[in-house]
Amino acid sequence: MATLFITHPDCVAHDPGTGHPESPARLEAVLAAMEEPQFRTLIRREAPLGSKADAARVHGEQFVEAVLASVPQSGRAALDPDTILSKQSGQAALRAIGAITSAVDAVMAGEANNGFCAVRPPGHHAEPDRPMGFCLFNSIAIAARHAQKVGGLGRIAIVDFDVHHGNGTQAVAEDDPSLFFASSHQFPLYPGTGAADETGVGNVVNVPLPAGASGANFRRAYETAILPALDAFAPELVLVSAGFDAHRADPLAGLELEEADFAWVTSRLLEAAQRHARGRLVSILEGGYDLRALAGSAAAHVQALMTAN
Ligand SMILES: [Zn+2]
Numbered sequence: 001m002a003t004l005f006i007t008h009p010d011c012v013a014h015d016p017g018t019g020h021p022e023s024p025a026r027l028e029a030v031l032a033a034m035e036e037p038q039f040r041t042l043i044r045r046e047a048p049l050g051s052k053a054d055a056a057r058v059h060g061e062q063f064v065e066a067v068l069a070s071v072p073q074s075g076r077a078a079l080d081p082d083t084i085l086s087k088q089s090g091q092a093a094l095r096a097i098g099a100i101t102s103a104v105d106a107v108m109a110g111e112a113n114n115g116f117c118a119v120r121p122p123g124h125h126a127e128p129d130r131p132m133g134f135c136l137f138n139s140i141a142i143a144a145r146h147a148q149k150v151g152g153l154g155r156i157a158i159v160d161f162d163v164h165h166g167n168g169t170q171a172v173a174e175d176d177p178s179l180f181f182a183s184s185h186q187f188p189l190y191p192g193t194g195a196a197d198e199t200g201v202g203n204v205v206n207v208p209l210p211a212g213a214s215g216a217n218f219r220r221a222y223e224t225a226i227l228p229a230l231d232a233f234a235p236e237l238v239l240v241s242a243g244f245d246a247h248r249a250d251p252l253a254g255l256e257l258e259e260a261d262f263a264w265v266t267s268r269l270l271e272a273a274q275r276h277a278r279g280r281l282v283s284i285l286e287g288g289y290d291l292r293a294l295a296g297s298a299a300a301h302v303q304a305l306m307t308a309n
Pocket of ligand 1 (some may be wrong): 162163164243245286287288
């Protein structure tokens, strides 16, 4: 048993253009970090193309087709001022879905204890009927539905430690007591949602943190609010929106986390998965825009996943 690491060259090829923070160099930095000797024992796989049927469970068939049809044959197309497509973007978005759904299948089949999907574009801002915030499809919500409909699981938890609120994921989870969604994020900040009083049907936990909040503040949010609620929910699978833009070096936000804080939260989430979900945990890359901080934080995250093996 080991940790699965899934990626695909199509996810590097997606290119929103010069100067866009969600750049191909982000994934290249993560992939370079994974060449270090401590990562030799990872099970490495290329992401298959995700199925449109999987995507349609969250977004509906029409939306899926419309987003894929908006991918330009050359040059770029903007779905909104932040969300820019190049000709590889549709394939990249489908690879991101394929990465996380196949990782769920692998941990369900006992081929790995847990897994990390190093993919882009990110997904947690994509709402059922709206791409936004660099995100086309909500890969993690799609994976939750896949685990339920294909894997036969009941209760799925999604925990999001990206510095931005996962509005799209919350939109999918907030009316559905079979899903649990918890997010720590800077507030106020893009996309503007994620206040503490947004609690869904009692299955949503938002912990807004002010600009300047430290790793200690972050850990307290997990110890006092998110982890107890996660334990009470007793998930059969834990999915993690792993954005690393809460790092102190990140240019898009103002929290003060360090690599060790990402390792810490990963270990606490793994322990919860071990208590309730036979250790099944799958995480997916969301944000993180300082290349060095992103690479170091993703490495700390994967290293923490590997300690469970
Ligand atoms: Zn983010």
